[in-house]
Amino acid sequence: xxxxxxxxxxxxxxxxxxxxxxxxxxxxxxxxxxxxxxxxxxxxxxxxxxxxxxxxxxxxxxxxxxxxxxxxxxxxxxxxxxxxxxxxxxxxxxxxxxxxxxxxxxxxxxxxxxxxxxxxxxxxxxxxxxxxxxxxxxxxxxxxxxxxxxxxxxxxxxxxxxxxxxxxxxxxxxxxxxxxxxxxxxxxxxxxxxxxxxxxxxxxxxxxxxxxxxxxxxxxxxxxxxxxxxxxxxxxxxxxxxxxxxxxxxxxxxxxxxxxxxxxxxxxxxxxxxxxxxxxxxxxxxxxxxxxxxxxxxxxxxxxxxxxxxxxxxxxxxxxxxxxxxxxxxxxxxxxxxxxxxxxxxxxxxxxxxxxxxxxxxxxxxxxxxxxxxxxxxxxxxxxxxxxxxxxxxxxxxxxxxxxxxxxxxxxxxxxxxxxxxxxxxxxxxxxxxxxxxxxxxxxxxxxxxxxxxxxxxxxxxxxxxxxxxxxxxxxxxxxxxxxxxxxxxxxxxxxxxxxxxxxxxxxxxxxxxxxxxxxxxxxxxxxxxxxxxxxxxxxxxxxxxxxxxxxxxxxxxxxxxxxxxxxxxxxxxxxxxxxxxxxxxxxxxxxxxxxxxxxxxxxxxxxxxxxxxxxxxxxxxxxxxxxxxxxxxxxxxxxxxxxxxxxxxxxxxxxxxxxxxxxxxxxxxxxxxxxxxxxxxxxxxx
Amino acid sequence: xxxxxxxxxxxxxxxxxxxxxxxxxxxxxxxxxxxxxxxxxxxxxxxxxxxxxxxxxxxxxxxxxxxxxxxxxxxxxxxxxxxxxxxxxxxxxxxxxxxxxxxxxxxxxxxxxxxxxxxxxxxxxxxxxxxxxxxxxxxxxxxxxxxxxxxxxxxxxxxxxxxxxxxxxxxxxxxxxxxxxxxxxxxxxxxxxxxxxxxxxxxxxxxxxxxxxxxxxxxxxxxxxxxxxxxxx
Numbered sequence: 077x078x079x080x081x082x083x084x085x086x087x088x089x090x091x092x093x094x095x096x097x098x099x100x101x102x103x104x105x106x107x108x109x110x111x112x113x114x115x116x117x118x119x120x121x122x123x124x125x126x127x128x129x130x131x132x133x134x135x136x137x138x139x140x141x142x143x144x145x146x147x148x149x150x151x152x153x154x155x156x157x158x159x160x161x162x163x164x165x166x167x168x169x170x171x172x173x174x175x176x177x178x179x180x181x182x183x184x185x186x187x188x189x190x191x192x193x194x195x196x197x198x199x200x201x202x203x204x205x206x207x208x209x210x211x212x213x214x215x216x217x218x219x220x221x222x223x224x225x226x227x228x229x230x231x232x233x234x235x236x237x238x239x240x241x242x243x244x245x246x247x248x249x250x251x252x253x254x255x256x257x258x259x260x261x262x263x264x265x266x267x268x269x270x271x272x273x274x275x276x277x278x279x280x281x282x283x284x285x286x287x288x289x290x291x292x293x294x295x296x297x298x299x300x301x302x303x304x305x306x307x308x309x310x311x312x313x314x315x316x317x318x319x320x321x322x323x324x325x326x327x328x329x330x331x332x333x334x335x336x337x338x339x340x341x342x343x344x345x346x347x348x349x350x351x352x353x354x355x356x357x358x359x360x361x362x363x364x365x366x367x368x369x370x371x372x373x374x375x376x377x378x379x380x381x382x383x384x385x386x387x388x389x390x391x392x393x394x395x396x397x398x399x400x401x402x403x404x405x406x407x408x409x410x411x412x413x414x415x416x417x418x419x420x421x422x423x424x425x426x427x428x429x430x431x432x433x434x435x436x437x438x439x440x441x442x443x444x445x446x447x448x449x450x451x452x453x454x455x456x457x458x459x460x461x462x463x464x465x466x467x468x469x470x471x472x473x474x475x476x477x478x479x480x481x482x483x484x485x486x487x488x489x490x491x492x493x494x495x496x497x498x499x500x501x502x503x504x505x506x507x508x509x510x511x512x513x514x515x516x517x518x519x520x521x522x523x524x525x526x527x528x529x530x531x532x533x534x535x536x537x538x539x540x541x542x543x544x545x546x547x548x549x550x551x552x553x554x555x556x557x558x559x560x561x562x563x564x565x566x567x568x569x570x571x572x573x574x575x576x577x578x579x580x581x582x583x584x585x586x587x588x589x590x591x592x593x594x595x596x597x598x599x600x601x602x603x604x605x606x607x608x609x610x611x612x613x614x615x616x617x618x619x620x621x622x623x624x625x626x627x628x629x630x631x632x633x634x635x636x637x638x639x640x641x642x643x644x645x646x647x648x649x650x651x652x653x654x655x656x657x658x659x660x661x662x663x664x665x666x667x668x669x670x671x672x673x674x675x676x677x678x679x680x681x682x683x684x685x686x687x688x689x690x691x692x693x694x695x696x697x698x699x700x701x702x703x704x705x706x707x708x709x710x711x712x713x714x715x716x717x718x719x720x721x722x723x724x725x726x727x728x729x730x731x732x733x734x735x736x737x738x739x740x741x742x743x744x745x746x747x748x749x750x751x752x753x754x755x756x757x758x759x760x761x762x763x
Numbered sequence: 764x765x766x767x768x769x770x771x772x773x774x775x776x777x778x779x780x781x782x783x784x785x786x787x788x789x790x791x792x793x794x795x796x797x798x799x800x801x802x803x804x805x806x807x808x809x810x811x812x813x814x815x816x817x818x819x820x821x822x823x824x825x826x827x828x829x830x831x832x833x834x835x836x837x838x839x840x841x842x843x844x845x846x847x848x849x850x851x852x853x854x855x856x857x858x859x860x861x862x863x864x865x866x867x868x869x870x871x872x873x874x875x876x877x878x879x880x881x882x883x884x885x886x887x888x889x890x891x892x893x894x895x896x897x898x899x900x901x902x903x904x905x906x907x908x909x910x911x912x913x914x915x916x917x918x919x920x921x922x923x924x925x926x927x928x929x930x931x932x933x934x935x936x937x938x939x940x941x942x943x944x945x946x947x948x949x950x951x952x953x954x955x956x957x958x959x960x961x962x963x964x965x966x967x968x969x970x971x972x973x974x975x976x977x978x979x980x981x982x983x984x985x986x987x988x989x990x991x992x993x994x995x996x
Contacts, residue, residue, distance in 0.1 A: 175860045178832030217828060221835045229837060229850070236866035243862060 169257030183237035185225030201226040267533030269563035270590040412444030423542025426460035439650035459507040519550025535566035541645035545573030556584035567591040577618035579625040598639035805877035807856030810912040813942035830855040868899035908936040915941040
């Protein structure tokens, strides 16, 4: 069944490749189409002939179908009307009335100027709008006006154009026309700028279209550019509805793309898939494709789909140690593909349920393509153990009273920590200090990976808690120093971040982050203030108070009612994610509670599959596997192993009753938000 | 009705910054008193864009193409020693762009309504434009100006007095102009700006309208709760 070698073998059966005009010159496909999709859009007789020959030998019925299409395509222009199979004709952007096109471009221009008023972004805004004017086939005369809009002149608000657009007879019933057109436009160069996505999200909300629709469009788009196995495990009804929707849109997305001509190569899917690719490219591009990887055409496809350096990512990371970093791997959290990705970064590893990097993120559904970063499991494990010890065992009874006033009076009082707690401080201080240092290194490394676009040219969202948030902080800081740092990061979510909370340190992030900068903090997180008492002299900690930076991007979310102690960041992640406005898997709550500590059932096989792909078992999702050569690690927190058994129930039980005010009973009696809010002002800082 | 022009060019820079904050996005010029939004409306082909082009670039193009959507230009002028930055929106008169026009009215402080003195139909349709103006304008103390364009042409169909009468009836400023010969163009804009600046509630309130300002209640003597703007708004 294996097709013969050569470029045609790249495409799984039933697929059709569309090649750019000069086949001899460029042997790489512009994009591939599924069988049914090709009806009259791209087929040019003759061009598909080579592919046809191959399939003719293998699957007769396809040949038949193609032959008919081939004939019909001779009558039709390359970009034909998509009136197929009773699907109503939906026009693409440039088919709208001129007034609507003008309003559409103006809407984008003004929105851009509102979203990115910074002078360093103005070239992007101008270029985007200029491109859009061309894309919409608007006369050049409107260019000065649009440029003025994009530079913040003359805009009384983009919302004035939205109602006008919605009155357009075509758009009235199909608001998605604009969204899909904007998406096609943004992707036409084979990259997906984070700023473009923020704009599309903005326009989507102006049109009052739910963001899920956008996700769906993006998925559809991606699907139409590459073959995916139909393996969605949704309920039958939902999936049918989804597919119907998709089928309708796919056609128009493709038509939208076709209008740019033969030069469109999509390179937006990313290199973070590298571990998967190494595991067996067959699963992604088909077994035939894997065989052809060595060929020139094969490399071209891989390059365009997975980013230039994608395949080399794993090897690079495994072979070379970067600075002081011992472990740095991306683990897939979800199996899907999406035009934007999310990277979740765990702050510490604990015993039991939270011993894996992915455990806290089970509810995360920001994108259908999500990864979690596995980094320095050895040290994070030590830290987690220490945190648990402090919280559950030693400190609980003794420090209870003293800590209460500590929390209530803010960080000022951190200078007068109770002596009882200070005696056990060495348990935590050492791993904390190590992790603090490592997280900064890891953050910088992550920055360079993102800057080199290993993830492909598509927007990235970073979510992290505790030291994971610190990784993000340093990643952003490192990126901000580079010139081409813009348009990569979409949103960042920092939860309980042990980093400086001074606004001036966050200022450079505006350049890097296109969407939102969310700082989730908890005033009652005494552990964070405790570990911070000596680590540095910073008194404003982002994880304890809002970051007072005036920017549309910055959102401070007070999580005090959800997070009553530092360990809650992992335990309450689903609630936290909901609170900060990140999509979570529906119906997760029950599922999350059903999970018993130490047995996260779904993830185990997937992790194994992912790790087996690499030549070394480095992704220490399971600490025992990850660092078997280091027996000392287990003993490092001496006495912890004994206390672990006792601490485990104590630390897991509050997960079931998170909202309870646990005066004097829980492991962290002082995090009770009610207590805190009674006497504590909005900002516990010194000033 | 036609007021005399009393503009002094190159006015006093001392004014700068006193009334401070401008709309975000527009670059703040030190000595600009305020930014005013002016709208030019009227039937297709009456010479709206030509008037604007004459005013901003001092050029004239007899073959100027029809405006698409809206054209937008910024010019700083000084009237009575006050510098004002004009954000001028030149709308398209063509029917197919009519749907766009309503969106520009919001926040405009001055409107220039143009007709062609050689085409009576453009004069007759002024009523429609006034209706639209009333419908979409967000404030009612907006300053309107009627401009009869193309007075350089021979075949005049609308008499000056007719225009004057119409303007008086609807309490508008009035001027006849020619973009080709430069007659009355500068004057029209300057007079409009002067009138707007003489109506303080119109342009000062721009800052107040931008959002809720939480300040200590320090009402001036006899100022009243609304600072004297009630009567105008």
